[in-house]
Amino acid sequence: MEIINIHQAKTQLSQLLLRVQHGEKIIIANRGKPVALLSQYQEDKQPKRLPGRLRGQFTVPDNFNEPDEELISLFEGEED
Template sequence: MIRLNIHEAKTHLSRYLKHLKDGETIVLCRRNIPIAEIRPLPDARQEYRPIGLAKGTFDVPPDFFDDLPEELLLSFEGNSD
């Protein structure tokens, strides 16, 4: 476990991020009093979803790609007068 004062953490953040990647925990202190703990996240393994996973579960209406009404376009632009 690494204990750092906030100034040291801000000054050398990239150096300490490497320690986090290696599994270390960092305790941030203000005037040597612990105020926060930073821990590495577990590995986020992305599972790939097959193409067409939701095929047949919903229908796209025929007018989906039609132009939007003018008043709706204006409201998106902040001109709802």
């Protein structure tokens, strides 16, 4: 990784982008202090979320929101 100052990055942006396209990562610094990383853009490969796509494949029990006494006793340290 190479460190480039802001002025150099502004004047050589096209060349820096070509280097980044070939896999390089470049640190841009302001007065010698790194402030940004120039790297390749990575497309999000996760599929889009489709609400309702699992409709009908499972059911939520009627007591879903009821407290689980066994679980509560485990947390509170009480025994039956």
